[in-house]
Each structure stands twice: as C-alpha cells, then as structure tokens.
Amino acid sequence: MMHKKKYGTVLLIITFLSLLMACGNEIQHITPESLDDNVVTEPEKTVIEEQQDIIEENNRYSYLTGLPIAEEKRNKRPIAVMLSNIESGCPQYGIDKASIIYEAPIETRITRLMGIFEDWESIKKIGYIRSSRDYFVYSAMEYNAIYCHFGQATLYVGELLNSGRVDTISAAVAGINHPAQYAFHRTAERKAPHNVIASGSDILMDVEKFGYSLTYHENFKPKFTFIYDKDEDIYKNETEVNEIYPGGMSVNARNGYGKIQAYFEYKDGKYYRYQYGGPQIDEETGNQLCYDNVILQYCYGEVRDENDYLAFSCHGDNGYPVQVFTDGKMIEGTWSRFSDNDPAIYVDNKGENIKLTPGKTWICIIWMEYADDVILN
Numbered sequence: 001m002m003h004k005k006k007y008g009t010v011l012l013i014i015t016f017l018s019l020l021m022a023c024g025n026e027i028q029h030i031t032p033e034s035l036d037d038n039v040v041t042e043p044e045k046t047v048i049e050e051q052q053d054i055i056e057e058n059n060r061y062s063y064l065t066g067l068p069i070a071e072e073k074r075n076k077r078p079i080a081v082m083l084s085n086i087e088s089g090c091p092q093y094g095i096d097k098a099s100i101i102y103e104a105p106i107e108t109r110i111t112r113l114m115g116i117f118e119d120w121e122s123i124k125k126i127g128y129i130r131s132s133r134d135y136f137v138y139s140a141m142e143y144n145a146i147y148c149h150f151g152q153a154t155l156y157v158g159e160l161l162n163s164g165r166v167d168t169i170s171a172a173v174a175g176i177n178h179p180a181q182y183a184f185h186r187t188a189e190r191k192a193p194h195n196v197i198a199s200g201s202d203i204l205m206d207v208e209k210f211g212y213s214l215t216y217h218e219n220f221k222p223k224f225t226f227i228y229d230k231d232e233d234i235y236k237n238e239t240e241v242n243e244i245y246p247g248g249m250s251v252n253a254r255n256g257y258g259k260i261q262a263y264f265e266y267k268d269g270k271y272y273r274y275q276y277g278g279p280q281i282d283e284e285t286g287n288q289l290c291y292d293n294v295i296l297q298y299c300y301g302e303v304r305d306e307n308d309y310l311a312f313s314c315h316g317d318n319g320y321p322v323q324v325f326t327d328g329k330m331i332e333g334t335w336s337r338f339s340d341n342d343p344a345i346y347v348d349n350k351g352e353n354i355k356l357t358p359g360k361t362w363i364c365i366i367w368m369e370y371a372d373d374v375i376l377n
Contacts, residue, residue, distance in 0.1 A: 064099040064118055064143070066226030066358035075215050079120045079169075079203060080140035082149040083113040084130040085260070087276050089194035093127040096282035096289060102139050103246075104365035105256025105301075107308040112136070116143055120200045125284070127197035128190060131172075132157050135365070138314035141166055142343040144220045146212060148203060150184055150196045152176075153309055165340055167212040169203055171196075180206045223343035227326070227355045234355065238329040242266045244294055245375035246364045255370035264294050264362070266328050273362065292359025294325040296374065297335055297344065301367040312365055315339070320368065322346045323376075326357045330376065 062069040064078065078099070083092050085103070095101070098115030106112045114136045117123065131151030137160055140147045148169040152158065161168050162177045170176040171184045182205040183198045207214065227234065244264040247257025264271040270290040273280040279288040298321045300313040313320075317336040324331045324346055331354050337344040346354040366374065 061226070061358070062099070062118060063222040063224070064116060065360060066224065066228075066356065069119075073119050076118065077214060077216055078116050078118045078143055078145045079200075080136075080143065080145035080147045081115050081117065081126055081198070082130050082132055082136060083115055083126075084128045084194050085111050085113045085275075086194065087260070088191070089128050089130070090276065091281045091283040093197065093283040094123060094125050096285060096287060097123055097126075099360055100143075101291075101360075101362045102136060102365070103257075103262075103362065104133070104135060104312065105310060105367060106133060107310060109254050109256055109308070110260050111256045111262065114139065116140070116145055117200075121204050123200040125197050125199055127187070127283075128194045129184065129196040129198060130193070132161065132170075133310075134160055135310075135312040135314055137161065137166055138340065139363075139365075141340050142223055142337075144216050144341075146203075146207060148183065148198065151193075156304065156309060156311070167207075167210070169206050178206075178210050181209060182206050217341075219341050221341075221343055223345070224361075225353045225355045226358050228358075231355060235327065235329045235331055238331050240328055241325055241330045241376045242328065243375075243377035244271070244296070244325060245377075246296060246366060247370070248373035248375050250373075253370070253373055255367055255373050257364070258373060264291075264325075266325070269327070271325065271362070291362045292326065292357045293361040295346070295361060295363045296323040296325075296366050297346075297363055298322065298366045298368050298371055301369060310367075312367070314344075321371075322354075324354045324356070326355075 060069060060071050060074050061067060062074060083095060095115055098117050100116035102114040103111045112130060112133065129148065129150045131153065132149035133153055134157040137147055137157060146167045146169060151172045152161065154173065158175060160166070161170060168178050169180045169183050170178060171180045182202045184196050186192065186195050187197050242265065246262055247253050247255040250258045251261060253259060260275045261277055262275045264273055270292065271294045273289040281288050302311050304311050315337045317338065319334050322333050322335040331348055333346055333348040333354055335344045335346050348354050
C-alpha cells in the first residue's frame, strides 16, 4: 500500500518536471503569481506527508523511550529492578542503562529507586539491589515487567508477589513461590546489605527456569506517547522550568526527597540529577545521570504502622495532579489508572495525552501531603 503511494507520487513529480522542461527557457520567467497555487503546493505537501508516513511505518520505536529499536527487542519484556538509594548504597552500578527510573519515599524518609531496563540480557552488572515495596510492584506492572528484588516488606507485599499477577525474581525472602537460584550475588566491594548485584544473563536463567514469557503479554498497553518532528513545537508556550526540587530544599523534610537533597537541573537539553550534595553518577561509567523527561506524579499516601512503612495509591481516577517536564517546559495535568494491567495515563488540562521527548524518563512519586514542599524554578 505504501509503495503504491510512493510510486504514485514519484510519477506525479516526473510528469510535473516534464511539463516544465517542455517550456524550454521560459522556466526562468515563471513567477508565483503566474501559477495556480493548488497545482504547485499541493503535490509538495503530499510528498512530505507521504515520506513521514513511510518513515513511521518502516521504523519501530521503543515503547519505553520512543527511540528506534529492532523489532525483536521492541517486543521483549523489560525487567524492573529495585535499587538502593541510601547514601552508603550509592553510586549505583549500571543505573544509566535503565530506560525509566521510578523514585518513591520509603520508611526511613529517604527514597528507593526502581529501574526499568529493556534489552537487558547483555547487561553485565546491575546494583545495588534492595527489597520490595508493593507500590513499586504495581508500577512495574504498568510495563508488564519481570520484577526483580532482594528482600521485601513481607507483611505488605508478600501476598501480591505470590498472587501470580506479576512475574518475580525474588531472593532473601521466606515463603516466596519463585525464589531465585541464579540471579543475585554479593560483591566483596561493598558492605552488606548494599552489595547485591545481578547480571542480565543470570536473571535470564531464572526467567527460563520459571517459564516466564520473554515477550509482552497480549493485554500489554504502551504507557507513553512521544513527540516527533511534526509535534516538536506543541509545548512552546508552556511554562519554562529549569530546576526541579521534588522535596524542596530542607534536609529536615519528611517527604523522602528533601533529606537526600534530590533535584534536577535542565541544561543542554537534558535534566541532570543531583543528590547528597553533588551529581548523582553511575559507578560503571562515572557519568552524571541525565534524562530527557522528568515526571512528578502526585499520589495519596499514608503511614501503615509504627515502623513507618508507607502506602501510596497506584490506581484510580481521582484527578490527582501530574507535572511533566520535557524540553525545558512544564505541562500540568492529571493522571488515572484503572487496573493492574493498565498504565497510568497522563493528560493535560484539555484532556489530551501529554507527550514526551524520546529518550529516558525519571518518575518521582510525590506524597500529596507534602505537595507544597515541591520547588520549581
């Protein structure tokens, strides 16, 4: 079908050029006023539109980043890996390979991270892996990801992990249905508990042992829509924001982010991540972490018990706010999610899907109780 359109367009252009050549030297005397606008401009517009159609149909883009990717890699399920973010567990190793990072507060009122990795089988080392919290599991389910963790808050997440609703690679936990045999190892380079690592090849052995599918399930729904050339100016009139402090600037704040001094700075087309008084880096490369999009997703939260274990809403249509930062602009809207197998969808104040710049994304879960702590400059 596309070839027919392409060839038809080429024939039209050739015919048009032939008519011009037949006019001989008179071509140089032709002026815009002497031509029918419809005859000249319409074919040119059609060529551009059809070329765009051909490009979009013949290329495949990652569901996670919107970047070009081979078809066999595009349809392969990602892994979701829990990562320590306590200062003694930093810097993380291999974190820069994650397409998406989730960050949320935990009971010590710092944050924990979860990396969503695609094309993960060849990754040599990921670390440092920590325990599960149920709100991270629900986020992993948005991507049909295989969820990897070392330890858990059993009382609040054990039933979910054993429910069969999520494929898990679990360790250091009693009573789990699918204990990992190959995935996790401790390195002597760090002190426990911040020294657990994994590799893609070892995770794969456990995936195959448990018989998990390596490709997306039939009910998988992509979460993001992305900005491509024809949409590149859609947010030019939105508010410009160059600094994002998810928990403000007070180290005494109880929101999870303030205590670790987390913030993002937009420069050179990227959002650079800082925490604990300096740039956050990948231990493998030494490079500062940077992202194409940052999302603040505001959620209802509560304290579960005297140990300060937390809970955050992961579903619903409650009109909770979202702020999406892309290309130096802020787009405000709301988010909704209706089931475990549906992704949270971000829409602007007109009800239209908010589009991201192709590339990597960092998502911060913001406790609504502390929404006023957020600082944007």
